[in-house]
Amino acid sequence: MSAKPPPKWLNSSLTLLLVALSTCVLISKTYDAPTASAAARGLFVTLCLFGLRYGSIREWLLAAVAATLALILTMSNPGSADLNAAADLAAFFAAFIVLLTVLKVAAERSRSILAVGRFLTSQPPGRRFYATALGGHVLGVFLNFGAVSLMAPLIQKGAIITGTKPDPDLERRQLSALLRGFSWILLWAPTTLSQAVLLTLFTDVNMSQIFGMGLATAFLMMLLGRMYDRYEWRNAPRRTAAKQAPIPPWRAIGIVGCVCFGLITSTVLLQLSAGYSTALALMFVAPAITIFWFGLQTPKVSEICQHLWKLGPLLAANAAGLTRSAMALGLSGFIGRALAEVLPIEEISNHIDLSALPGWVFLACLPLLITLGGQVAISPIMLVVFLGQVIQTLPVLPAEPTHIVFALSAGWAISMLASPNATATLLIAATSGIAPTTLTWRWNLRYAVLCYAVFVGIFVVLAW
Template sequence: MTRTSEPPERWTPISGFLAALVMFELLNIFFDIPFVRQLSWIAALAYFALAVPRIGFREHALLAICCILTLTVIVIGRMEVLARALDQAVFLTAFIQLLGLLREAAITSPAIRDCGLHLTRQPPQRRYLAIHAGSHLFGMILNFGAISLLGPLIQEGVRASDGDERIRGIRERRQLSAMIRGFSWIVVWAPSSVTQALLLTLFPDADPLRSLMLGIGTALVMMLVGWFEDRHRFRKAPQRPRADAGSLSPRTLRHLAGILLMLLTLTFAIRWIGSVATVQALMLAAPIALTLWVFVQNGALGPVRGASAVLGRWHRVLKVALPAGAREGVMLGASGFIGIVTGALTPASTIASFIGDAGIDPALFLFALPLLILLGGQIALSPVMMVVFLGSVIAAFPHPPADPALVAFALSSGWALTMTAAPNATGALMLSRITGIPSTTLTWRWNGRFTLMALAFLFAVFFTMTRG
């Protein structure tokens, strides 16, 4: 796996402030020290300021909105709102940077690349399910790195395949669609996703088991819905002879199983010892997992070589990976800040009264949430911002219009839908940059029908769950 356009390996102030932000946030999570919380705010403000030359128009616009909202909150004397917004910005920035550490170990893992190649070389009769499930599992570990890994592998395999240009185009479309669909639905249940981290803070009273079961069940159904749509749409496409892609080597399987077992063990051990939520435990588990994973990759050459590799990787993280993640860190942090402030300034009680007086059915209320997030995505409103805004408003309702677990599920479903239906969503834009295919083609044209089928299923879920 190669990387392009990386910044030079040199220490920069942005690396120092981001490392400080992450360290202060972890200390605040596990020890709840007030002055450390304030230090994390200072580190975040310095980080955002230093990131300005490294970010694009969208991030500049978000920071400008943050400044306007900050002045508004100060003028009206709502300092507690400012504190909550800063907490959210720090948390999201730290979360995405810490989870990104797993990607740093994966980029040199032969097992990860072997598994990716194995998925894309599956025979046609089982390729959709293999790529969908594989991108789903890879997304849990690599986050958006799953797109960076599988996208080029898919195009590489298509170029090397037989058939004319039209046939290769169909194969590329089917495989890329399977990948983005599988990746998108991790957000409805996976603790490693930003979505679940956000919803945990917005709806602490939501039943975690119910949310988990709803999410996992929906992710499985969406795999079948996507497979059915793919088979039906391309039922007349030329079929290749059945082929055997072989199997992964026992060593690769052991490596993959070991990675997952290590991450799960670390997360639940930290959760038990620290008495924190799973998402927060995962934040501390990630840097430990990076250290162990890199050591194992190089430990066969001796402990000294393994330790040297670990130090070299952390050197790279601090000097390259952290500055390179400035755009996503600013985007998530600023979106979370905006969502909290706008949510707090919205008259939640008035909206709640209107919903109650209008007698809006709970199923329709829940169905409206993913629709609003999806519509916001069409005009480049980040799903982070929409989820935080809507979640903040709903959490402030005197009487919730629906079960908190269902509300959280509805919001996460809307987030998932934006990745296959909004050309301006991060996943679609990233895949477009990697493949050279317009994001409107990847979403509206290739996945429009799948999105409509997913919405129909969600409405059925909301209708059924609110009639119990």
């Protein structure tokens, strides 16, 4: 079953549903309003019913599993709060991805983003890996998966040396660099779904430690990626004609840097002033940054209002994609939470004694489970939500909550590199025409295994 482009009336309906759902979620989280929570749950169900008409096989399967679990919860415990809790989580994840993804609408029309992307993918050989990896990483902070969709076609164009086809070796090295740089934003960036999910599940964590450990490890892994790239291509012939470095587009770099800095700074200020969580603060800040950025993309002040008026039709044009993302992530979250309620987790955990298990062994098992699940198309968000619920029922945690969040983030990131079903991999495959199994199993699986070994060493140090 393939996704079809929806008609205009459905685009408009989906856009209104997405806006209404996001608004209700924000109200319910800000004022703890039961009516808004109930409305958000109803709107999410309505969104799924409308969106399934043009959904892919993935959305249909997720909806079928979610409906089955909802029926089991209703029949086993009528009137239970568990079903509402799972639906609340689904609505929250759906609203989060919608409000964060709208940044892509502004970014896709930004000449600054395009200029920076071209600059990063046109570097000479000595700088190319770092430029692509760091560029994908930084742009991914506020473009999320839009960063790989933007940079992958630019990489292929830049890899054309003679003729009309990209050089296969150059194409492979740069696309691998993009994947090896982008994946690690999941370790620390507050704009990613991984951090929103984990900080929703685990509230008793040290945010500064998460940020510091994640950012430091991300740069370590990118450095490791460059070292492995040099080792992997150590026997490759050197090109005689070195490519000249392009002139940096300083104005474009400054604009992109200001947007990124403004997004993160505004989020932190809102957290400190209003006491919001990172995810909730981002859900308020991202639309405001989007409107501001989109409005300023015209040089004439008199045309700003006219330009902003185009934002509505653009959102409607992207409504189908936003709906599929919201459905997939929301339903995955629902399944993970509902599955933890359906299975006798507490009874099982009472018979599990992890007191004798070293903390580093427990932490090392988490990324392994997530990565292995990705090989059979089990969504990381589904596994992370399920594992989070299971871990919280354990009588004694074998590791600190902060370290558990870090380990789950690591598993999610490694899954991006090693799983052909990961979202970033599928997006690169769609834009480049390269099979997902080639991008992951053939090009990056050994690097992912190497990264996992490094993480095991980090877990040993953390549990010392």
